[in-house]
Amino acid sequence: MTEPIVEIRGVSKRFTKRLDVAGKIAQKLGASVREETVHAVDNVSLNIQKGEVLGLVGESGCGKSTLGRVVAGIHAASDGQMFYKGKDVRGLRGADRRAATLAIQMIFQDPFASLNPRMRVEDIIGEAPRMHGIVSAAEAPDYVDDVMRKVGLDPSLKRRYAHQFSGGQRQRIGIARALAVKPKFLVCDEAIAALDVSIQSQVINLFMDLREELGLTYLFISHDLSVVEHIADRVAIMYLGRIVEMASAEEIFSDPRHPYTKALLAEAPRLDQRRRQFEPIVGEIPSPLDPPPGCTFHPRCPAATADCRKIVPNLKAGRAGRETACLLEHVKTV
Amino acid sequence: MTDATTDSAMTAAPLAKVETPFQRFRAEFFESKIATVALGIFLIIVLLAILAPWITPQNPYDLAQVTIMDGRLPPGSEAFDGYTMWLGSDGAGRDLYSAILYGLRISLTVGLASGVIALLFGMAVGLIAAYAGGRIEVLIMRIVDLQLSFPASLVALMMVAALGKGVDKIILALVIAQWAYYARTVRATALVERGKEYVEAAQCLGISQSRIVFRHILPNCMAPLIVVGTVQTASAISLEATLSFLGVGLPQTEPSIGVLIANGFEYLLSGRYWISVFPGAALLLTVVSINLVGDHLRDVLNPRLKK
Amino acid sequence: MTAVLEISGLKTHFFTHAGVVKAVDGVDFTVSKGEVMGLVGESGSGKSITGFSILGLIDQPGRIVEGSIKFNGSEIANVSEEELKKLRGNRISMIFQDPMMTLNPVLRVDTQMIEAIRAHENVSKQTAWERSRDALGLVGIPSPEERLQAYPHQLSGGMRQRVAIATAFLNKPDLIIADEPTTALDVTIQAQIIHEAQKLTKQTGTAMIWITHDLAVVAGLADRISVMYAGRIVEQGGIDDVIDRPLHPYTVGRLGSVPTANRRGQRLFQIEGMTPNMLALPEGCAFGPRCQARKAACNAQPPIEDVEGRRLRCFNPQRVAEVTS
Numbered sequence: 029m030t031e032p033i034v035e036i037r038g039v040s041k042r043f044t045k046r047l048d049v050a051g052k053i054a055q056k057l058g059a060s061v062r063e064e065t066v067h068a069v070d071n072v073s074l075n076i077q078k079g080e081v082l083g084l085v086g087e088s089g090c091g092k093s094t095l096g097r098v099v100a101g102i103h104a105a106s107d108g109q110m111f112y113k114g115k116d117v118r119g120l121r122g123a124d125r126r127a128a129t130l131a132i133q134m135i136f137q138d139p140f141a142s143l144n145p146r147m148r149v150e151d152i153i154g155e156a157p158r159m160h161g162i163v164s165a166a167e168a169p170d171y172v173d174d175v176m177r178k179v180g181l182d183p184s185l186k187r188r189y190a191h192q193f194s195g196g197q198r199q200r201i202g203i204a205r206a207l208a209v210k211p212k213f214l215v216c217d218e219a220i221a222a223l224d225v226s227i228q229s230q231v232i233n234l235f236m237d238l239r240e241e242l243g244l245t246y247l248f249i250s251h252d253l254s255v256v257e258h259i260a261d262r263v264a265i266m267y268l269g270r271i272v273e274m275a276s277a278e279e280i281f282s283d284p285r286h287p288y289t290k291a292l293l294a295e296a297p298r299l300d301q302r303r304r305q306f307e308p309i310v311g312e313i314p315s316p317l318d319p320p321p322g323c324t325f326h327p328r329c330p331a332a333t334a335d336c337r338k339i340v341p342n343l344k345a346g347r348a349g350r351e352t353a354c355l356l357e358h359v360k361t362v
Numbered sequence: 363m364t365d366a367t368t369d370s371a372m373t374a375a376p377l378a379k380v381e382t383p384f385q386r387f388r389a390e391f392f393e394s395k396i397a398t399v400a401l402g403i404f405l406i407i408v409l410l411a412i413l414a415p416w417i418t419p420q421n422p423y424d425l426a427q428v429t430i431m432d433g434r435l436p437p438g439s440e441a442f443d444g445y446t447m448w449l450g451s452d453g454a455g456r457d458l459y460s461a462i463l464y465g466l467r468i469s470l471t472v473g474l475a476s477g478v479i480a481l482l483f484g485m486a487v488g489l490i491a492a493y494a495g496g497r498i499e500v501l502i503m504r505i506v507d508l509q510l511s512f513p514a515s516l517v518a519l520m521m522v523a524a525l526g527k528g529v530d531k532i533i534l535a536l537v538i539a540q541w542a543y544y545a546r547t548v549r550a551t552a553l554v555e556r557g558k559e560y561v562e563a564a565q566c567l568g569i570s571q572s573r574i575v576f577r578h579i580l581p582n583c584m585a586p587l588i589v590v591g592t593v594q595t596a597s598a599i600s601l602e603a604t605l606s607f608l609g610v611g612l613p614q615t616e617p618s619i620g621v622l623i624a625n626g627f628e629y630l631l632s633g634r635y636w637i638s639v640f641p642g643a644a645l646l647l648t649v650v651s652i653n654l655v656g657d658h659l660r661d662v663l664n665p666r667l668k669k
Numbered sequence: 670m671t672a673v674l675e676i677s678g679l680k681t682h683f684f685t686h687a688g689v690v691k692a693v694d695g696v697d698f699t700v701s702k703g704e705v706m707g708l709v710g711e712s713g714s715g716k717s718i719t720g721f722s723i724l725g726l727i728d729q730p731g732r733i734v735e736g737s738i739k740f741n742g743s744e745i746a747n748v749s750e751e752e753l754k755k756l757r758g759n760r761i762s763m764i765f766q767d768p769m770m771t772l773n774p775v776l777r778v779d780t781q782m783i784e785a786i787r788a789h790e791n792v793s794k795q796t797a798w799e800r801s802r803d804a805l806g807l808v809g810i811p812s813p814e815e816r817l818q819a820y821p822h823q824l825s826g827g828m829r830q831r832v833a834i835a836t837a838f839l840n841k842p843d844l845i846i847a848d849e850p851t852t853a854l855d856v857t858i859q860a861q862i863i864h865e866a867q868k869l870t871k872q873t874g875t876a877m878i879w880i881t882h883d884l885a886v887v888a889g890l891a892d893r894i895s896v897m898y899a900g901r902i903v904e905q906g907g908i909d910d911v912i913d914r915p916l917h918p919y920t921v922g923r924l925g926s927v928p929t930a931n932r933r934g935q936r937l938f939q940i941e942g943m944t945p946n947m948l949a950l951p952e953g954c955a956f957g958p959r960c961q962a963r964k965a966a967c968n969a970q971p972p973i974e975d976v977e978g979r980r981l982r983c984f985n986p987q988r989v990a991e992v993t994s
Contacts, residue, residue, distance in 0.1 A: 048500060087855035102562050129568045142559035146383060146581040156567035189383060194943050202563070209567060224711045225882050229926035229939040236936060251856065254885075258928035258937070277933070295860035297885035299927060302908060308860035312825050393686070 031114050032075035033245050034099065034132070034213055039108030040269075041069040041094050066316045068094040070269035071108070073343070076213075081239065081246040083260030083277065085253060085292070089316050090266040092249045093137075096215045099247055100134040130160065133206035137218035139198035143190040149176075149201055150186040157208045172208070178241075179204045180234060196227035203234065207242075215247045220255065232259060253296050257281050265289050268316060268324040271343050272353045279350065286352045287329045323355065331356055390662045397658030404651040407644075411466040418460035419445040423616060428455045434629065437636050450636040452625055458636060461622055462644045468618040469645070472529065473599035476536035480598075481591050483537065484544025485583075491545065492552035493575055503549065509542040518601055522610045532611055536598050547590045551583040585663035592656030596649045603645055619645045672739075673843050673876040674700040674723070679736035679746070681715075681722045690947045692718040692731065694900035697973070697980075700844065700876045705867075707891030707908070708880045713947050715900040716880045720846045722746075723878075724761060725753040741843060759789040762837035766849035768829035771836065772821040778832055779817035785839055804835040808865045827858035831865060838869055845870075848880045863890055884923060888912050896920050899945045899955035906979025916976060916986035918960045954984070962987050 043066045047054075051061050068091040076082050086092045097103045099110065101117070110117050112128045120128055136142035143152055154172045157163045163171045173183035179200040190198055199219065206214060216235065220228045232255060238244055250256050256263055257277055264274040265288065273286040284290045291309045311328035314320055320327050326336040335355055346357040392398050410417070420427050420441075431442050437450040441457060449458035491502040509517070521535035555561060556579060564574050605611035606620025614621060619641050626637025681693040693715040700706045710716040722733055725745070738746040745756065757763075765771050773781055782801035783794060792800075798817070805813035808831045821829055830850060837845050847866065851859040867890060870877050881887055887894055888908065895905040896917065904917040915921045922940040924930060931937045942959035951957055953968040960967070966984040973982040 087857060097562070100566050102565055126568055129566075132566075134563065134566050136559040136563065138559055142563055144560045144564075144578055144582070147578075156569060159569060159573075191383075191386075196943060205563065205567070224944050226711060226923065226926070226940040226944065229937040230941075232928075233936045233939055236934075253856075254928040258931065258933055292856060296856050297859075297863075297883065297889045299885050299888045299912060299924070299929065301889050302912075308864050309857060310861075312827055313855060313858070 030077065032111075033078040033113060034247075035075040035111040035114075036099065036105075037073050037109050037111075039069060039072050039095070039098060039105045039110065040067070041091070041098055041103060042067055042106045064317055067269050067319060068316060069098065069105075070319075072266075072269075072271055073108075074264065074271070074274075076245060076247060078212075078245055079239075079243060080262065081248055081260045083256035083263040084247060084249045084266060085251065085256050085263060086266035087251060087292075087313055089268060089313055091269040091316070092266050093217050095266070096134065096217045096247060096249050100132055100215045101129055102134070126160065130156075130209040131211055132213045132215065133209065133211040134215045134217060135199070135202055135206055135219040138222055139195045139202065140190075142202050143198055145190055148187055148189055149193075152190070152201060153186070153204045153208050156205070160209065162209060175204045175208050178207065178238070180230075194227075195223050196230060199223060199231055200234070203238075207238070211244070213245045213247070215249070217249045218251070219248075221250065221252065228255075235259065253281075253293065265292070268314060268319050270324060270353060272325065274343065274351045285346065285350050285357050286354050287331055287356075288325050291328075323353070387662060391658065394658045394661075397655055400651040400654035400658075403647065404655060407466065407648055407651070408470060410463055411470055414460070414463040414467055418457070418463055419443075420457045420460040422456040422461040422464055425615075430455045434634055434637070436634070449640045450634075452622065452637045453629065454625075456617075458622075458640050461617060462619070462641050465617055465619040465622050465641065466644060466648070468529070468612060468616060469599050469602055469620070469648070472532055472536065472602045472618070473595050476533045476540065476598050476602075477591060477595040479533070480537045480540040480594070481544050481587065484541040485548045485587065487541070488545040488548025489552055489575060489580065489583075492549045492556065493571075499549075502545070506542045506545050506549075510546065514539045514597065514601060515604055518605055519608075519610065522605055527610070527613055529612060529616070532602060532605065535605075536601060539601065540594055540598060543590055543594055544587065547586050548583055551586050552579055555579045555582050589656055589660040589663060592652055592659060596652035596656070599652075600645065600649050671702050672699045673702050673741060674878075675737075675739040676719075676723070677737050677739075679719065679722060679738065680734045681718050681727055681731060682734050683731035685730055688948045690731075691900050691950070692947065693722060696736075696895075696897070696900075696902055698895050698902065698905060700878060702843070702876055703870065703874045704893065705870060705877045705879055705891045707887035707894040708878055708897065709882065709884060709887055709894060710897035711882050711944060713899065713944055714897040716897050717848050719897070720763070720848050720878060720880050723846060724757055724763060725750075726763075755789070758785055758836075758842075759840045760842050761844045761846065762840070762842045764830075764833050764837050764845065764847040764850045766852055768826065768833045769821065771833040772829060774821050776820075777817070778819055778821065778824075782817070782832075782836055782839060785836055789840055800839065801835075804839050805832065807838070807869065808832075808835045809861065810835070827854055827861065830854065830858075830862055834862070834866060834869070838873065838875070841873060842875060844876045844878070846878045846880070849882070850879075851886065852881065852883070859886075866890075884912070884927070896923075899947065899950060901955065901982060902973065902980065903956065903982045904979060905973075905981075910977075910979050914977070914988075916979070916981050916988075917956075917983050918962045918985075918987050919956050921987050922959075922961075954982075 045064045047061060047063055054061050072095060084092045084095065094103065098105050112131065117128050150172050153175055154168045157171060158165060158168050172186055176183045176186060181197065181200050181204065190201065193201065220231050223231060235246070236259060239246065248256065248260055260277045262274065263277050263280045264271050265286065266272065267288050273280065273289045280289065281293065284293055295308055309328050309330065314324065314327065322337045322339055323341050326332040329336065339355060341353045341355045341358065343351050343353045344358055345351050347360055415421065422428060429442050433451060433453050433455040435447055435451045437448060439447050439450065441447050447457045447459065451457055452461065487502060491499045517539040518535045521538050522532065525531040525535060561574060561578060564578055602611060602618060603620030603623065606618050607624045609624065611620055612618050622641035623638050629637050677697045679693055679696040683690040683692055696719055698706065708716045708719065721727055723738055727733060733746050736746060737744055740761065779798060779801060783797040786792065786797040786800060802813045802817060805816055810816050810828065810831055824832065851862050854862060863886065869875065879887065879890060891908050893906065894908050894911050895902045896911065896919065897903065898919050904911055904915065904920045911920065912924065915924055925938040926940060928937060940959055945955055954971050957963050957967045962985045964985050971982050971984050973980050976986060
């Protein structure tokens with residue numbers, strides 16, 4: 029198998045709210061304050077091949093956005109390693125490090141908060157390429173024009189400010205900003221969720237076009253199953269910080285194996301189902317501050333057994349090579 | 363291949379020209395008549411104060427021009443030198459109109475200077491606290507908290523007692539009394555901005571930390587700073603007046619508004635109201651107009667980034 | 670079937686500094702007892718404003734300028750605040766997108782629910798408490814007695830929305846207006862909320878208007894659907910007619926751009942252009958600038974007419990195949 033462009037091994041990310049001096053004193057005096065740790069991402073391993081679209085699906089609190097930020101280099105992982113083109117990113121220095129930083133870019137969810145309100149579009153897009161010497165100051169204006177055209181924006185608008193554009197256009201500016209540093213890998217964190225529905229298909233098409241034209245690789249994070257089904261080659265399903273199932277898009281959507289995946293697919297509203305009787309799984313999504321022991325899904329799982337409460341299932345290949353993190357799946361042979 | 367997507371995004375928002383954030387802000391500010399009038403009044407006051415030497419009949423600091431024979435004359439009386447004292451004169455014979463304008467010069471200078479210096483210093487401290495985090499932030503913010511738990515007038519009094527009289531010492535005292543407000547405001551805003559996605563994007567793009575702080579975060583912190591700045595300036599002006607009123611501010615020979623009010627205090631009960639009331643009214647007008655401007659600024663500068 | 674709500678010619682305009690925004694500009698529909706009407710549109714379509722107009726919740730600079738809203742036969746558009754207060758929370762309830770809009774963060778759940786009951790009926794606190802507890806049980810909240818004592822911030826988003834729904838059903842209203850109630854919730858929680866709402870409407874025969882941008886949700890839930898664009902209804906009819914055989918190019922476009930309607934890996938059918946600027950709508954059909962089927966006639970405002978078993982506002986209706994191929 030060819031070397032993956034990005035690989036993460038055993039990555040975890042924890043956020044701890046430390047106690048300050050006052051808190052520590054209170055704790056010593058017996059108050060029930062304690063350090064709270066959110067296990068946002070828990071022992072995740074993934075590899076992504078060049079040119080592939082890996083869909084990452086999950087609900088709130090599953091850690092998909094945090095994982096995306098770790099891959100993009102915005103958060104440092106608490107445990108585990110990340111490899112770009114085979115090299116451990118933590119060991120990189122100087123020009124190599126910068127190349128790795130620029131190669132992985134992120135498209136954010138909120139088209140309003142992700143652009144600096146005080147910068148003109150030409151600066152938003154042109155700042156990083158100029159800073160890193162990708163283009164000289166003289167070449168920059170034409171370069172910015174080219175990038176804008178590539179994402180479907182009129183270059184004559186580049187002296188405007190972000191607030192003068194619609195949501196869909198702002199998202200295109202965000203994409204242009206990422207493309208301007210010639211990345212190889214894009215992390216799209218719910219990049220279309222905040223857009224009007226009639227604009228979403230335009231931006232999805234843009235992603236697909238850019239993938240073909242520029243040979244990009246995507247980590248496509250979304251809660252919208254139908255979009256992921258359409259655009260992704262492989263899909264990973266996350267629940268409370270862990271990957272519970274990973275397979276090709278066709279396999280996951282036609283034959284889900286993990287109980288959570290099955291529930292997610294069954295409960296997503298579909299256009300062809302009328303006056304349906306929704307039969308949802310019970311229970312709330314647990315708080316990542318206090319995840320259930322063993323398999324994190326067991327309180328809501330219709331098939332949970334006593335073991336599920338105690339043992340943490342790892343992502344393992346079961347029947348027909350399908351990877352799931354479910355004890356019941358691991359023991360099945362047919 | 364991207365033609366279809368290009369066409370759909372080509373038509374831009376209906377604004378025909380580039381609108382800078384400043385132009386938009388300016389248009390919104392002048393929507394409020396009250397704030398516009400208040401700004402006008404404040405600017406007139408500043409103008410009068412600047413032009414004081416040319417538009418007043420008397421220089422009240424020049425002892426040669428002041429004669430006790432003119433003392434305590436009611437408004438509209440004629441002075442020894444022949445000009446009309448429209449606002450009357452104080453106990454020492456100073457024409458109140460002249461004294462108020464000259465006094466405003468001092469009050470405004472002290473207020474604005476201390477405001478600006480406190481802003482710069484507080485902003486630097488607040489930014490450092492927000493960005494450094496950890497122990498440094500805790501240390502700085504506890505000092506800020508400590509400082510803010512004392513009333514500003516008390517801090518100013520203590521500083522003046524320690525430093526002595528004089529314009530520069532007053533300014534220093536007022537800076538020490540005020541910087542903490544700015545520090546706290548900037549730290550809070552900088553923390554909020556730091557969590558925003560455009561800062562994460564800048565990190566992703568490999569932009570240096572210092573550039574992020576000064577080029578990305580700081581410009582977006584200016585809005586609340588400006589609001590605090592206007593209100594604090596008004597507060598500094600009245601603080602200086604308080605100190606002078608209590609006799610620990612500026613010396614008698616360079617009377618600011620506070621000194622004038624103090625001077626007239628003893629005459630209030632004997633019916634010579636004008637000696638305190640007119641300087642008081644001038645101070646009131648100045649402080650209120652700044653506050654009205656600051657109030658409207660707060661509404662206009664509120665983040666309107668949501669759809 | 671008895672009509673619980675009859676809206677005709679509703680126009681709600683906002684008189685802003687920048688101009689007049691005709692947020693709702695000529696809307697007609699009827700909701701019958703026990704029926705779920707889906708009101709679908711994007712931002713700026715006027716769907717939420719329609720819902721607010723029914724309850725008279727339009728603030729300055731907006732107001733209902735024209736039209737009639739008949740509730741159980743009586744006119745309620747522009748009646749006095751007193752009259753409206755008697756209806757709100759009592760005969761007509763509303764569920765909002767953000768449950769914190771319904772729930773007061775400084776009051777406990779039981780306080781709020783008891784207050785909602787006693788505002789309209791003279792019952793003892795004990796009776797009201799029992800009804801609240803029963804209502805929470807009906808929406809599937811486990812251990813309702815404990816939850817009653819909680820503050821809203823102690824509950825999760827899904828739980829809060831359930832409390833909001835329970836509160837809406839407390840006084841057994843004839844009509845419930847649900848404004849994007851599940852948009853901010855996760856898929857699994859959304860399914861639960863829709864399930865509860867569906868169950869309750871069947872049990873009580875309450876009519877419901879479900880406002881959303883999500884066609885898939887409406888398809889599974891509603892009996893009839895009204896599609897709104899730029900303040901007007903462009904297509905309206907039975908759910909099967911509109912979803913399976915749409916005629917308006919906007920509806921066709923929306924249905925055609927859904928990923929499941931396209932082949933995997935192929936470019937999606939996309940509606941061109943941008944969402945309309947409500948301050949600068951074109952002269953004729955508001956969808957015109959984005960419409961693939963636009964003709965010269967579309968420079969005039971199309972009237973809404975009966976076409977193939979539904980109401981349609983279009984001079985040049987399309988079949989799906991004509992547009993998406």
